[in-house]
Amino acid sequence: MPKIKINTRRYFSYLAVIGLLIFLHFIGILRPIEGFLVGLTNPISEFFHKSGSGISSIYGQQVDKRDHNLIIAELQKENRELLAENARLVTVEEENEYLRNQIEFRKNNNYKYVLAEIISRNDLMNNSSEEKSIIINKGSNDNLGNGMVLIDSEGVVIGKIIETRENVSKACLSIDRQCKFASAIQNVDRTSGVVEGELGLTIKMDYIPQTEILEEDDIVVTSGLEENIPRGLVLGKVSEVIRDNNSLWQKAVIEPLVDFNDLTLISVVYLE
Amino acid sequence: MYLKIFLNILLIVFLALLQASFVSALPSPFANINILLVVLVYVLIVGSFEISFIYALSFGFLMDMFSFMSFGSHIFGFLFSIVVANFLLVNFFTNRSFYAFLALILSASVLNFFIVYIYSNAISFFTDADYIIFNQSFATFAIKQLGLNMALMLVLYYLTNFLNNRFRPVFLSTKK
Numbered sequence: 239m240p241k242i243k244i245n246t247r248r249y250f251s252y253l254a255v256i257g258l259l260i261f262l263h264f265i266g267i268l269r270p271i272e273g274f275l276v277g278l279t280n281p282i283s284e285f286f287h288k289s290g291s292g293i294s295s296i297y298g299q300q301v302d303k304r305d306h307n308l309i310i311a312e313l314q315k316e317n318r319e320l321l322a323e324n325a326r327l328v329t330v331e332e333e334n335e336y337l338r339n340q341i342e343f344r345k346n347n348n349y350k351y352v353l354a355e356i357i358s359r360n361d362l363m364n365n366s367s368e369e370k371s372i373i374i375n376k377g378s379n380d381n382l383g384n385g386m387v388l389i390d391s392e393g394v395v396i397g398k399i400i401e402t403r404e405n406v407s408k409a410c411l412s413i414d415r416q417c418k419f420a421s422a423i424q425n426v427d428r429t430s431g432v433v434e435g436e437l438g439l440t441i442k443m444d445y446i447p448q449t450e451i452l453e454e455d456d457i458v459v460t461s462g463l464e465e466n467i468p469r470g471l472v473l474g475k476v477s478e479v480i481r482d483n484n485s486l487w488q489k490a491v492i493e494p495l496v497d498f499n500d501l502t503l504i505s506v507v508y509l510e
Numbered sequence: 511m512y513l514k515i516f517l518n519i520l521l522i523v524f525l526a527l528l529q530a531s532f533v534s535a536l537p538s539p540f541a542n543i544n545i546l547l548v549v550l551v552y553v554l555i556v557g558s559f560e561i562s563f564i565y566a567l568s569f570g571f572l573m574d575m576f577s578f579m580s581f582g583s584h585i586f587g588f589l590f591s592i593v594v595a596n597f598l599l600v601n602f603f604t605n606r607s608f609y610a611f612l613a614l615i616l617s618a619s620v621l622n623f624f625i626v627y628i629y630s631n632a633i634s635f636f637t638d639a640d641y642i643i644f645n646q647s648f649a650t651f652a653i654k655q656l657g658l659n660m661a662l663m664l665v666l667y668y669l670t671n672f673l674n675n676r677f678r679p680v681f682l683s684t685k686k
Contacts, residue, residue, distance in 0.1 A: 252589065255567070256567070256585055256586065259571065260581060260582040260585070263582070264581065272575045275572075275575060276575060276576065279523065279527060282527050283527055283530065283531040283576075285531075286530075286531035287531040287532065287534075287535050289535075290535025293537075294535055294537045297536075298537060356535075357531055358530045358531050358534050358535075359541070361578065361579050361640065371578075373576070401578050406576075437647075499537070
């Protein structure tokens with residue numbers, strides 16, 4: 239049996255150093271240094287993330303059917319743009335009708351965008367397939383706050399901010415189970431409810447009354463009932479409706495319209 | 511001396527950013543690899559405990575800064591892993607063989623998961639920091655990371671052996 243050597247004094251001094259670091263962080267003395275260092279390294283992080291995303295994108299393309307890759311990508315982009323446009327028009331039409339009925343005009347969609355770059359994805363030690371989050375290079379210094387919605391270049395919802403620091407913010411992606419949005423389906427009944435991510439792959443809307451008529455390809459948009467999130471932003475389209483005759487409720491599986499692996503630049507929407 | 515310190519700081523920052531931004535953007539399963547822990551164990555074996563300790567503290571601090579998990583989880587995770595790996599290296603795996611490399615990275619990775627899990631969930635009771643849910647998805651991620659860490663360690667082991675013969679077994683011949 240080998241002789242076991244433990245230098246207790248040395249380990250206690252190490253623990254004291256770590257304890258001091260953590261204590262200084264929690265009382266806020268380290269915050270300015272951390273903020274400065276994160277701000278300083280943001281450009282390098284952006285470069286690294288772009289490189290990683292580039293590799294990820296190439297890898298994804300190789301895995302897919304090679305011959306149809308470009309055509310499918312172009313069609314999907316076009317389709318996303320048309321769906322987003324259509325959803326916006328439906329929302330505008332509804333708004334128009336409402337305004338005409340009420341004979342009053344209000345300024346809606348009065349929101350601004352802040353461009354941000356993704357600098358990291360998921361936590362090192364919590365990178366399971368169900369946890370889908372990103373870290374962006376804008377934070378409370380740029381007037382960002384919790385609950386603000388992230389969209390891509392076509393206006394499709396990517397996720398929402400769940401935590402902000404001075405120069406960075408963490409956002410959950412719409413396919414993360416912790417990410418929930420007040421939303422509405424653009425069907426005959428204008429079904430509304432809360433959608434949440436499922437298994438890091440899709441979005442679901444649960445507890446929809448059986449009396450509501452849902453169909454595949456119905457567009458799901460934000461309902462505007464949440465603070466900081468305007469209505470009419472596209473979340474995805476219904477890909478499957480799960481009905482059980484013995485149940486009071488039905489469930490809609492919603493397919494997101496964004497390729498989350500390709501994202502590098504996003505916009506954060508905030509209402510004025 | 512100062513140049514050496516400066517180069518080490520650059521290397522630490524480079525590796526931490528590589529892990530936080532580049533590796534995290536890679537496709538699955540490569541995004542699960544923990545290159546920092548592999549580097550720490552490698553430095554521990556080929557270098558010294560002191561250097562490895564400083565690296566662990568720096569990596570932990572930087573990762574805690576970039577991450578939204580409880581502050582200190584990475585510092586504690588890396589340091590405890592290195593302390594235990596050093597204990598095993600000094601007392602049980604003194605020959606620095608192929609199996610020693612694998613055993614050390616395996617034990618360090620398992621301990622790192624254990625410490626981060628316990629610490630994050632304990633701190634999240636008192637703060638609004640993120641916590642880790644242990645479910646099938648997390649277990650799959652952990653197993654993938656263990657496998658990838660071991661694979662990277664194997665690459666480093668063979669690379670070291672290829673570049674020099676420090677870890678090759680030496681047989682003393684009794685024949686004249």
